[in-house]
Amino acid sequence: MYDNDKRVVITLDAGGTNLVFGAMQGNRFIVDPITMPSNAADLDKCLATMTTGFRQVIDRLKEKPAAISFAFPGPADYPRGIIGGFLPNFPSFREGVALGPYLEATFGIPVFINNDGDLFAYGEALGGALPEVNARLEAAGSPKRYRNLVGYTFGTGLGIGIVVNGELNRGDNSCVETFCLKHKKMPDIIVEDGAAIRAVKRVYGELTNNPDHGLEPKDICDIADGKRPGDAEAARRAFAEMGEVAGDAMATAVTLIDGLIVIGGGITGARKWFMPAILRELRSKMRQIGGNELDRVQMKVYDLDDEAEFAAFARGERRALKVYGTDRTVDYDPQKRIGILVSKLGASRAISVGAYAFALSQLDTKNE
Template structure:
């Protein structure tokens, strides 16, 4: 049997898994999330999915979820788009079922530690990871360690008030949907083909993202900020306006030392989930 760490990314539409073997993520697979079913049904679905990896010698399980978590107890306080998954003792359930160490955290925190441990964030002890997708999430790594805060809520700049809503409203796919009635991917194709309205959309998005990054710089002044999520692939379309806004930041010497990087990992959420086991517990090096 191969020794492995199992990582799970549990979301409102899908449950995705993979195993870390000798430092490489392998055997990626997924199933639909039974989002409208009972808590018990969903827990058993997760357990059955984990059981499909039984041919490995699993040393620990890391799980990322899009919501707040009591990371010490492994209790999911709420999970986006899954009504029944509130105050769920996920760690206790899985530990009793499989007899393995289990670690649960917010998926944006998983992204941050994942890119630090396995991605472009490796060279930096202090970084922030920002996920740009359907929503916006943030995670913090300080001195090489994930900082989750109370109930994994550290780095939730997306919920801070901005203009007439919050940063997530302007720095995620919601911006394109609400103001341009289209998906980022569709608008990106149009912008690349020279459509001025689509180009304007990404110019505005870059400005709003720049304002969010300024707040992060005032809060933490990290060495690096790593952008992830599906919208990261459109970076060339909003890079210029983002930097234009960043250059209004009050402390130029901080900007001079800042690296803004684009995550190259396609399975960042799972990388981050396995990093919860590898980093938080430091239980094994494989």
């Protein structure tokens, strides 16, 4: 979608350390990225930096951009472009900043701001995981197609985005979240504390009796892989616990959404150490008071990055079903199934694709 669109949308990757500005046309970046310090603790400096960065991008363009569209980390009234609330990475915005209206007044073009997890899911639904899986299903001769997607980003936090029937679900309060679900092993703690970068670092430190180890998840992954000295078993257990805790939260979300799951973020490089634990949680059992056992997730869950599992996922349990009282048959597949896979776009590109597509979809809607 929008691969051949000629409209230009300015983008921003807003991090607590740096702001990275760009511009997209036809789902491709058309200018080299411009990186500037965020100055996130000083509102005046931060807004001045944003203004400067956007102006530098515009100066590099051959035509007037159609919109500005980007993700912002944390709570906000996204439809109105107002940022505010608990923002660890942008403390100067906590009291509320009408960022969208400010930028619209400054540049005279529409501005669209969304949660980064939302745009990750939207980008994957339009140009990543969802069309890729559907194309593979078609190539395998399967009539099954998917329209719903739950996207998770693993990083300093645990982000989520939900797309239903190709539409981004932003909720009534711009507050579609799972970071605040209960931690499986510590029910009075939020799940994010067990399913983000800090969780891997903390658990590795606890298992090695060295909480001040100073290692990052990439280092811990290298230890798990045997590429770096350290406690390999502790490293693997740290990732496995993250997978277990995240999988518990995912099971709740996907039960309600009934769609594919895609995960992104730099930590996905350790996939082989945490994905088995996620799958175990998604495939785990629960019981009724009377003792009857049932699946935690009512759909069968497949690892779509595994070729053999994808083949079984595509095959399903199709059979001919006779129509009662006639000689007719209908094609019937009784197997309810979903799958999980790692982003092929990468979280940053998926967010940019989502931001670009969201802006153009909103512009098209207004012009109808």
